Amino acid sequence: MLRRVSGGKMSNYRIEGATGTWEVVIGLEVHAQVTSNAKLFSGASTQFGAEPNSQVSLVDAAMPGMLPVPNRECIRQAVRTGMAIEAQINAWSRFDRKNYFYADLPQGYQISQLYHPLVGKGSLTIEADEKAGIPEDKVIGIERIHVEQDAGKLMHDQHPTMSYVDLNRTGVALMEIVSDPDMTSPAEAGAYIRKLRAILRYVGSCDGNMEEGSMRADVNVSVRKVGDTELGTRTETKNVNSVRFVMQAIEHEVQRQIDVLEDGGTIVQETRLFDPNTGTTRSMRSKEDAHDYRYFPDPDLLPLELEQEFLDECRASLPELPDAKRARYTGELGLTDYNARELTAEVETFARFETLLAETAKALGKPEAKVATPVANWSLSVAPGVIKALGDEGDMANATPERQAAILKMQDAGEISGGQAKEIFEIVLKTGREPDEIADTEGLKQVSDTGAIEEAIEKIMAANEDKVAEYRGGKDKLFGFFVGQTMKAMQGKANPAVVNQILKDKLG
Amino acid sequence: MKLTLGAANAAFMSVTREQVAKIASLARIKVDEGDLDHFVPEFNAILGFVEQLGEVDTSSVEPMTAVIPQKLRLRDDVIDADPLTGGGKQAEVLANAPVAEHGFFGVPKVIE
Incomplete structure (x- = not known):
């Protein structure tokens, strides 16, 4: 050669x-x-x-x-x-x-x-x-x-x-x-x-x-x-x-x-x-002698002749290949190079991702490209982290695409936080219960109810008048203090986006 | 069959005594020292005959792979579809082995 x-x-x-x-x-x-x-x-x-x-x-x-x-x-x-x-x-x-x-x-x-x-x-x-x-x-x-x-x-x-x-x-x-x-x-x-x-x-x-x-x-x-x-x-x-x-x-x-x-x-x-x-x-x-293999055409076998129809079927049955899939993930789905590379490395990984992506898009009624990034992060880091931490206590059979999509849907709607999503997934893995039911029964929902959050914030502002004055005097860093106090008062269940918005309005 | 054809062409390609000995050894055929001399001219006669075939101009002739027109048949990917060419024949497969133990052929130790 x-x-x-x-x-x-x-x-x-x-x-x-x-x-x-x-x-x-x-x-x-x-x-x-x-x-x-x-x-x-x-x-x-x-x-x-x-x-x-x-x-x-x-x-x-x-x-x-x-x-x-x-x-x-x-x-x-x-x-x-x-x-x-x-x-x-x-x-x-x-x-x-x-x-x-x-x-x-x-x-x-x-x-x-x-x-x-x-x-x-x-x-x-x-x-x-x-x-x-x-x-x-x-x-x-x-x-x-x-x-x-x-x-x-x-x-x-x-x-x-x-x-x-x-x-x-x-x-x-x-x-x-x-x-x-x-x-x-x-x-x-x-x-x-x-x-x-x-x-x-x-x-x-x-x-x-x-x-x-x-x-x-x-x-x-x-x-x-x-x-x-x-x-x-x-x-x-x-x-x-x-x-x-x-x-x-x-x-x-x-x-x-x-x-x-x-x-x-x-x-x-x-x-x-x-x-x-x-x-x-x-x-x-x-093996010194072994290179003298004396090759010759096998007289037991006629030449192998392939029909065009056979070749056409071979080509038609090819799946999307790694390079094309990676390009589609970064292009159409807008994923990062890193995520695309990780997701396309193994057949099992992209198969799980694509199933969950389809399920989540369906659950949210949004196009796949709109939900691809959270689903990719979930598939590559959040879910494997929970699964690894649980070890033998979890049963992968409980982690159906439908249940995972239900968790991602609640998170997308702001009903649960990232931490709560993990907690719910942990319970899903252990018990096979439904995420919606877990969120309700276990109190794993964040409060987006503006009334309750406003009430908590008003109490905190009343108890910390000096800090309110300092903040209004230009000490911006104190904003974090108020967020922390509010989340504490809400036992960590307040929707952070809602808390931020109300705090901004009230502190002026 | 005694091959005498093309003896005149034998000069184009010929084998040595050592090459005959090596071919015999690669083919695991025992050839006594004394017989080697006898095989050298026989090999050369065969080679000469094949070289003589090369004198025919076949540049416009399709290579022929079978005397009757037929194509290679393929089998379906089904296990043991035909009992004659399927597995599950451990006893028969081992029947002629000089040594068979625990379902394995036993051979003199070959180790790298």
Whole structure:
């Protein structure tokens, strides 16, 4: 593969060595498990965590005479993913055999796509993040996405002299998403994986669960002196399964390569393993021969030809994607950049927000844009704060959108204060009672009744004639004193806006 | 079948004794030292034959992927729709394994 360096502003990630300043070139190959019920070429289930070898068909076990038949849904999800990164979709693609022997691969080859991948060139954008050293938005090229089979799982710690093999994962569909070597710092690599994960989860083509291995990355790293135009020799660190580990693996590998080069050594192009316990990488010597995969077109499978109708359906079924959603939140809904970014980061977060937004707009009879900011603040900070403080005492099932919208409605009407909204929500979480009923029964309503507030203010003014005189004499700061006294007299239940207005009128 | 075609072209691309040994090892096929010499000219004859095919101008011919016109069929995403190609066959899958314990295949320890 030809490696190129993108134009544009580079990140400021530089390493000062003994012999000069170094920069880093990073490319990532992400393996993402396709969300499907059945495997790529057989009808066996993909469910995680089943009895060992209970989800293995005779196709997956490579029994003689069995033939692979591709799962339409796996192809569809890979195509939709390609469309989401604005990639070229190849209506004609083909499967190849990648030959190697290992105990987790009964066929003796992996069915993959080398020469004619399903998805060609695309790209995604990582957002500027000053703190992380990403000065501006940056486009990261994606070379290709191809579809292939996953291998089985080996367990080495169950028996003193044997490894155990579970083939349940064998034949599950993977998308291999190959980036261009466009990243120049660990932070950019981290941002790329997070963005890719968000897109996959929006599209619904991969659950993005890195702990269960649904997404794992092979990390290609090389270093060179600032100003050099030739790329250095790269190493590939396999199967790194979290954003943090990817960044650690890069940091370690960069330092190791610089140390080797500055000691007069050379970097060997090799496969390495990441050790999460130490944050270091080490050579995987047994794979030295493995690069000779002797690929050839799989004679069991005809070329994959996709009809226009199929492609049209794939495109029509795409949801609003992260960049578009963020732009709509800041534009149409008038949210801050921060709120828009936070709300669109995870599928669950925006789903909850959008449901509550619709419900609140309906309850208030106002357009969504008019209520978006309070709903965003509620969703991002108020509600999570209450939920976190309550811990196990609260039941999220009680926090229906209708009940939360009812609280926001009372707050919007000035019937309850922000503090009372929290108290009511706490009771909702604990008991599942209705907010309106809670506000009435528990006395959690602020008084907007001008008569009662006026009465309280008149009493306070009478009891503090000296201060009234001082205020009228120009000591403006005393206004706060009167607000405080009034709120105290009203036991904190007076509507602050109403209190302010009446005080201003009366103090003159 | 004895391949003799294209022997004259064998010079264009040929394999060494070491390459034959490596291909055998990658394919996990045991080839005795003494047999290697015998395989080198056989490999070269095959390569020569394939190179001879390259002499035909096919620039205006569509690549053929199947002798009868047919398209790749796709399956629906349904678990165990056809019992022949579905899961739930632990016993059958493990039946031929030299060692099977607790539902796993047992293999000599392979560890990185």
